[in-house]
Amino acid sequence: MWFTEAWTPNINFQVRIKEHIYSEKTPFQQLDVYDSYELGRFFTLDGIMMANEKDEFIYHEMMIHTPMSINPQIKNVLVIGGGDGGSVRELTKYSHIETIEMVEIDEAVVRACQKHFKITTTGLDDSRVTLHFEDGLNYVKKTKKVYDLIIVDSTDPIGPGEGLFTQDFYLNCERILSDNGILINQHESPYFEKEKMEMKRAHQKIKSIFKIASVYQAFIPTYPSGHWLFGFASKRYHPTRDFKGTYIHQLGYKTKYYNEEIHVASFALPNYVKEEL
Amino acid sequence: MWFTEAWTPNINFQVRIKEHIYSEKTPFQQLDVYDSYELGRFFTLDGIMMANEKDEFIYHEMMIHTPMSINPQIKNVLVIGGGDGGSVRELTKYSHIETIEMVEIDEAVVRACQKHFKITTTGLDDSRVTLHFEDGLNYVKKTKKVYDLIIVDSTDPIGPGEGLFTQDFYLNCERILSDNGILINQHESPYFEKEKMEMKRAHQKIKSIFKIASVYQAFIPTYPSGHWLFGFASKRYHPTRDFKGTYIHQLGYKTKYYNEEIHVASFALPNYVKEEL
Numbered sequence: 044m045w046f047t048e049a050w051t052p053n054i055n056f057q058v059r060i061k062e063h064i065y066s067e068k069t070p071f072q073q074l075d076v077y078d079s080y081e082l083g084r085f086f087t088l089d090g091i092m093m094a095n096e097k098d099e100f101i102y103h104e105m106m107i108h109t110p111m112s113i114n115p116q117i118k119n120v121l122v123i124g125g126g127d128g129g130s131v132r133e134l135t136k137y138s139h140i141e142t143i144e145m146v147e148i149d150e151a152v153v154r155a156c157q158k159h160f161k162i163t164t165t166g167l168d169d170s171r172v173t174l175h176f177e178d179g180l181n182y183v184k185k186t187k188k189v190y191d192l193i194i195v196d197s198t199d200p201i202g203p204g205e206g207l208f209t210q211d212f213y214l215n216c217e218r219i220l221s222d223n224g225i226l227i228n229q230h231e232s233p234y235f236e237k238e239k240m241e242m243k244r245a246h247q248k249i250k251s252i253f254k255i256a257s258v259y260q261a262f263i264p265t266y267p268s269g270h271w272l273f274g275f276a277s278k279r280y281h282p283t284r285d286f287k288g289t290y291i292h293q294l295g296y297k298t299k300y301y302n303e304e305i306h307v308a309s310f311a312l313p314n315y316v317k318e319e320l
Numbered sequence: 321m322w323f324t325e326a327w328t329p330n331i332n333f334q335v336r337i338k339e340h341i342y343s344e345k346t347p348f349q350q351l352d353v354y355d356s357y358e359l360g361r362f363f364t365l366d367g368i369m370m371a372n373e374k375d376e377f378i379y380h381e382m383m384i385h386t387p388m389s390i391n392p393q394i395k396n397v398l399v400i401g402g403g404d405g406g407s408v409r410e411l412t413k414y415s416h417i418e419t420i421e422m423v424e425i426d427e428a429v430v431r432a433c434q435k436h437f438k439i440t441t442t443g444l445d446d447s448r449v450t451l452h453f454e455d456g457l458n459y460v461k462k463t464k465k466v467y468d469l470i471i472v473d474s475t476d477p478i479g480p481g482e483g484l485f486t487q488d489f490y491l492n493c494e495r496i497l498s499d500n501g502i503l504i505n506q507h508e509s510p511y512f513e514k515e516k517m518e519m520k521r522a523h524q525k526i527k528s529i530f531k532i533a534s535v536y537q538a539f540i541p542t543y544p545s546g547h548w549l550f551g552f553a554s555k556r557y558h559p560t561r562d563f564k565g566t567y568i569h570q571l572g573y574k575t576k577y578y579n580e581e582i583h584v585a586s587f588a589l590p591n592y593v594k595e596e597l
Binding site for chain 2: 054268302311312
């Protein structure tokens, strides 16, 4: 039995399945959890792999430890999306963080992961974490709070994730971000056409709003092309010049992907990616 | 019609095919050339994709311009394998290179590429290039010449490429390399088990022979996991401390992947890769 993900209409990625563990049609999307021989457990939303046990650490480490090492004073964090809890898990390692609010549109994703994909959910019970089950786009419009870090841990810009790639959304993020604040977002990929277009559109919008806007990358073999991007935006901090060393290691945690050289190297983009941006 | 490559027994990579252009059972391996919707033309050896029109530039730029920028005095180059000609094409851009000898075990690969996969073969007619159709392992044993750069552009260490991953081969490379010489080799991948084992074995051997031995990486989406490695070995030069700027650009050539930041960044390995090495 194989799970097949169409990376493009002309490229497939296939994973041999041990067991189809769980399936649910939520109010927002189709959710499935599988166990596989190569990647361990993984879950999908509308047929797209979101995270698997073998390499979820790459995505979540790069998404969280990169901004946390640029501004170790971060106290109040907003996570938009990220229903599997992996971003929150990494954030809870920082004892000086005071509040973590996670705004996930689809409660079913959190509940399914807590039952069937536990590896990423270990931080969700932390007393600093508050869960809001609502649309992130609406949340950033109406909230009066100010955040030092916003993590946009979204799906692709189709379906429930669409609003999290709009100008309106980024403008509101800018409004609720402190002067020292950093915005990180899932930024698609430069290689295949669809993700490349979304990468360009997202970067154009963010660049028009934030003084500092960069893109960084990681090797994530199970995402289309394996070349995956994150957006970094800030009113003040430069992602490499203001890098103060890997703060997560000063706290005594080990990382499996992120390190000091990787932090800097991840902002070094190939020429063809720079040209597209 | 789909071409399927088993990245592992439990992971498939599939490419939709326009046309199966050419097929030949050579004395050494099964050779096929296809045209595809997403990657343009590509060719396979024993069912494994070697190069395609969409991203061959990444592999060949990273393999050649990295050492050429560390020692711009390189005059005599030996390419082992590399039957598609892509490595030679990049080398011929350097007018100060005096001789390029390419030792490819399977003449049929060169001839098929010259007919059906022309993108990589444009350097093979350069007057400085000599082609030897013989086993690279034997060639390095018997040659009396000395080289400033050896490029091991091999297939995986099964079938005809096996000898190019042996201690004997690396020892002979060391013997025929000048004091300023650099050895670059195709170094497999850290992610899936089979390539990870080969990566470790190759690095252990090279490290035991060369004073300086590093590994560097590139995003090559169509190789298994998309996280592909190259080996750098030298008697004298450090790959980043002795980096003198992107010499290829001083010659007026543009590159689509390689640049100054990428050169340094490519040697920054994730923790899990460092630990395996």
